[in-house]
Amino acid sequence: MKTVKTHLILSCFFIFSVLSCNQKKEQKIEQTVNVQAEIVLDLLALQEKNKLGKDTVVTVINDPVYHKTKKYHAVNALFLLKNEIDLSKVDIKNTLIIFECIDGYKPEMPLELFLETNPFLAFKDVDAPKGSNWEKIVKNGNEMDADPFYLVYTSAPTDDQEYKWPYNVIKFRLESKNKNIEVLQPKDDEKAMKGFALYQKQCITCHAINGIGGEMGPELNYPKSVTEYWKERDLVDYIVNPASFRHKVKMPTLGITKQESQEIVDYLKYMSEHKKTNSN
Numbered sequence: 340m341k342t343v344k345t346h347l348i349l350s351c352f353f354i355f356s357v358l359s360c361n362q363k364k365e366q367k368i369e370q371t372v373n374v375q376a377e378i379v380l381d382l383l384a385l386q387e388k389n390k391l392g393k394d395t396v397v398t399v400i401n402d403p404v405y406h407k408t409k410k411y412h413a414v415n416a417l418f419l420l421k422n423e424i425d426l427s428k429v430d431i432k433n434t435l436i437i438f439e440c441i442d443g444y445k446p447e448m449p450l451e452l453f454l455e456t457n458p459f460l461a462f463k464d465v466d467a468p469k470g471s472n473w474e475k476i477v478k479n480g481n482e483m484d485a486d487p488f489y490l491v492y493t494s495a496p497t498d499d500q501e502y503k504w505p506y507n508v509i510k511f512r513l514e515s516k517n518k519n520i521e522v523l524q525p526k527d528d529e530k531a532m533k534g535f536a537l538y539q540k541q542c543i544t545c546h547a548i549n550g551i552g553g554e555m556g557p558e559l560n561y562p563k564s565v566t567e568y569w570k571e572r573d574l575v576d577y578i579v580n581p582a583s584f585r586h587k588v589k590m591p592t593l594g595i596t597k598q599e600s601q602e603i604v605d606y607l608k609y610m611s612e613h614k615k616t617n618s619n
């Protein structure tokens with residue numbers, strides 16, 4: 340019995356080494372995907388250890404949060420990333436960088452784009468009033484500040500939705516592009532695929548499905564799908580214009596059409612049949 344086992348192990352080893360010679364490339368990709376799943380940079384912990392890098396002052400023309408030209412004390416986010424992560428081990432084209440914020444907001448962008456764009460992690464506003472790190476940000480009538488970090492760029496178009504400018508950032512996370520897609524994609528349903536594409540673009544930053552996605556808004560699928568406790572027509576209208584249902588609603592009006600909203604609801608209905616199970 341023992342020799343059979345040894346034999347098996349040896350032949351497996353042999354096959355494996357042959358494969359790894361001929362298919363080095365594929366293997367490398369597989370490895371990097373595994374590595375990527377793990378990468379999280381806790382920015383506050385790095386700050387505490389004095390590992391954010393050198394302070395500098397950057398100027399942002401037409402800052403999209405303050406709507407004017409601003410100057411910040413900042414560190415170079417690219418240097419920071421490269422200091423902490425061996426990017427040669429990361430499959431850059433297939434990776435997303437996700438910015439985790441205090442309130443559960445989790446915007447993401449392609450890592451490749453991030454690496455091209457001169458990102459800076461601002462930690463203090465040069466024009467802040469005494470006693471504060473930031474000039475106040477006014478949003479929906481509420482005043483807030485950008486602590487602890489605000490992600491800015493010195494050479495990105497400030498009106499391009501692909502670039503994310505989150506404030507209250509606490510973590511950077513690198514994740515394989517395919518990870519969420521595999522779990523949330525309605526592979527066998529073409530109609531739901533349309534809504535899925537919209538959902539990915541417009542909703543996943545704030546909402547989770549089966550536990551995957553942002554946490555600023557409520558989970559939409561598990562244990563009960565919103566399609567089970569909302570009337571379908573209301574749900575479609577709510578997604579188009581949340582403020583027409585709830586006073587001081589925190590969900591923004593996203594500028595999506597009624598038809599797009601219907602497609603998203605079709606996707607949500609599909610996912611209600613594909614809930615998280617105990618095994619994942």
Ligand code: HEC
Binds near residue numbers: 544545557559585
């Ligand atoms: C910027 C964050 C944000 C985005 C983007 C966003 N939502 Fe929301 N959403 C929220 C928040 C916060 C709430 C809770 C609203 C409240 O009651 O103030 C919410 C509530 C909801 C609800 C009601 C849930 C319930 O149980 O009553 C639905 C449905 C919903 N969102 C769907 C969507 C869909 C679909 C999209 C994409 C088209 C989307 N949201 C995009 C933040 C967001």
